Amino acid sequence: MYKLDPPALLFESSRPGRATTYFPASDVPERPLDELIPSRFRASSVADIPELSELDVVRHYTNLSTSNMSIDSNFYPLGSCTMKYNPKRNERLAALPGLGSQHPYQDESTLQGLLAVLFELQEFLAEIAGLHAVSLQPAAGAHGELSALLVAAAYFAERGEQRAKVLIPDSAHGTNPASAHLAGFEPVTIKSDGRGLVDLEDFRAKLDDQTAVFMITNPNTVGLFDPQIGEISRLLRERGALLYLDGANMNAILGATRPGDMGADLMHYNPHKTFSGPHGGGGPGAGPIAVRDFLAPYLPAPLVGRREDGTYFLDRDRPRSIGRVRAFFGNTGVLFRAYCYIRSQGPDGLKRVAEHAVLNANYLLTLVRDLYPVPFGDRCMHEFVASARGMARDRGVRAMDVAKRLLDHNVHAPTVYFPLIVPEALMIEPTETESRETLEAFAATLREIAVEDPNRLHEAPLSTPISRPDEVQAARNLVLRWRKPEPVSHGSA
Numbered sequence: 001m002y003k004l005d006p007p008a009l010l011f012e013s014s015r016p017g018r019a020t021t022y023f024p025a026s027d028v029p030e031r032p033l034d035e036l037i038p039s040r041f042r043a044s045s046v047a048d049i050p051e052l053s054e055l056d057v058v059r060h061y062t063n064l065s066t067s068n069m070s071i072d073s074n075f076y077p078l079g080s081c082t083m084k085y086n087p088k089r090n091e092r093l094a095a096l097p098g099l100g101s102q103h104p105y106q107d108e109s110t111l112q113g114l115l116a117v118l119f120e121l122q123e124f125l126a127e128i129a130g131l132h133a134v135s136l137q138p139a140a141g142a143h144g145e146l147s148a149l150l151v152a153a154a155y156f157a158e159r160g161e162q163r164a165k166v167l168i169p170d171s172a173h174g175t176n177p178a179s180a181h182l183a184g185f186e187p188v189t190i191k192s193d194g195r196g197l198v199d200l201e202d203f204r205a206k207l208d209d210q211t212a213v214f215m216i217t218n219p220n221t222v223g224l225f226d227p228q229i230g231e232i233s234r235l236l237r238e239r240g241a242l243l244y245l246d247g248a249n250m251n252a253i254l255g256a257t258r259p260g261d262m263g264a265d266l267m268h269y270n271p272h273k274t275f276s277g278p279h280g281g282g283g284p285g286a287g288p289i290a291v292r293d294f295l296a297p298y299l300p301a302p303l304v305g306r307r308e309d310g311t312y313f314l315d316r317d318r319p320r321s322i323g324r325v326r327a328f329f330g331n332t333g334v335l336f337r338a339y340c341y342i343r344s345q346g347p348d349g350l351k352r353v354a355e356h357a358v359l360n361a362n363y364l365l366t367l368v369r370d371l372y373p374v375p376f377g378d379r380c381m382h383e384f385v386a387s388a389r390g391m392a393r394d395r396g397v398r399a400m401d402v403a404k405r406l407l408d409h410n411v412h413a414p415t416v417y418f419p420l421i422v423p424e425a426l427m428i429e430p431t432e433t434e435s436r437e438t439l440e441a442f443a444a445t446l447r448e449i450a451v452e453d454p455n456r457l458h459e460a461p462l463s464t465p466i467s468r469p470d471e472v473q474a475a476r477n478l479v480l481r482w483r484k485p486e487p488v489s490h491g492s493a
């Protein structure tokens with residue numbers, strides 16, 4: 001599994017007696033430990049803390065910090081996740097004491113600036129969605145899905161309607177069916193048609209009076225805008241069912257169209273994708289949800305409200321609310337960065353975000369599609385899904401080999417094997433923040449890999465500390481803790 005020497009753990013570099021600080025001998029009489037700390041409070045054994053010099057520690061962490069692929073150092077075309085550049089300006093603003101040093105238990109009167117920002121963000125997100133009310137509480141996109149589905153459940157419960165099903169296209173993100181299940185619904189899969197869009201026939205066949213919600217990602221995970229959305233919304237309305245828009249791909253349509261205008265009743269945002277919040281490694285995120293007026297009473301409380309006199313308050317008096325879904329007001333650090341991004345772009349800037357996201361993806365698509373065929377669509381929105389099926393058949397080179405080889409070229413791998421409706425999928429999203437030169441260099445790399453010796457590709461990556469871990473073992477038998485090796489026995493047994 002290791003191509004190069006594995007990086008040593010701090011525990012392995014430890015040498016007895018080595019330290020970062022050496023204290024002079026004590027010049028006061030020593031007192032027995034028992035007098036200072038009663039024995040019942042003391043550990044019975046000495047903890048295995050590595051003994052290291054300062055230089056050992058500094059080098060270890062400095063090297064670790066540069067072993068990662070990150071958007072600050074590498075191109076990161078991770079489809080569906082929108083790893084766009086996070087302006088450093090936002091980080092500086094989020095660290096201002098007026099924000100960074102606030103505490104959620106402070107009195108509201110001392111939090112007016114922060115509450116004003118959150119209130120305005122609610123308004124911006126409602127406007128961008130074309131919907132009426134917003135809760136900033138959910139902790140991430142998936143959590144927004146769950147919260148919004150609980151809102152839908154509360155709405156139907158109050159109407160006395162028994163609706164058990166949530167319809168979800170087979171191209172959807174796995175969080176959609178998971179959220180539907182957690183919210184107490186039965187997820188029902190809708191097929192995609194030959195164009196990669198919702199199969200309307202299958203949709204019509206499965207839409208019935210049991211249907212509570214249809215969840216759609218538009219543009220979808222294949223990078224296509226589904227123009228049937230108006231028809232879909234009309235059919236749902238006829239049946240009294242709700243349309244949910246998974247907003248993970250909002251950066252493709254900002255300012256060009258709005259979920260509310262497409263007929264959506266509820267949606268979530270992923271500020272860490274659309275509005276430049278830094279993410280990766282599982283967080284931190286936020287997942288604000290926006291809803292149509294008749295669903296507003298059920299939103300998680302509190303919302304941020306504004307009084308007649310212009311002061312802001314936490315509106316807790318919402319008797320039909322589904323309740324709280326997260327501590328305090330949500331992940332304010334991430335929300336604040338989204339606010340900064342929206343304010344710094346302005347309405348025209350947000351529209352340009354979408355235009356450039358779509359332009360960049362289409363340019364890249366054109367540069368590589370002869371070698372990496374794209375099964376669905378001649379054009380794409382903000383991302384496209386190529387298939388390595390031909391390569392796999394003709395040369396035994398799989399999407400995974402391409403992804404692994406990209407690491408040797410200092411490029412983060414695209415998303416692979418998702419969405420499931422494309423075999424050997426390579427899901428590529430360049431984002432709006434990349435330059436033409438970066439896109440062309442990436443295309444050249446992809447083209448080089450497409451004709452490289454397959455044996456070399458099977459061995460890639462050749463330049464990383466760990467090459468190809470056993471992924472099943474890594475998932476099933478994850479070892480996160482160092483354990484002291486058993487002393488080697490030289491006995492005769």
Ligand SMILES: *Cc1c(COP(=O)(O)O)cnc(C)c1O
Pocket residue numbers: 080081140141142143172173175176217221246248249270285286287
């Ligand atoms: C990322 C994503 C989600 C989940 O959002 P998180 O913020 O990661 O929880 C849901 N749907 C789609 C289409 C996504 O790309």
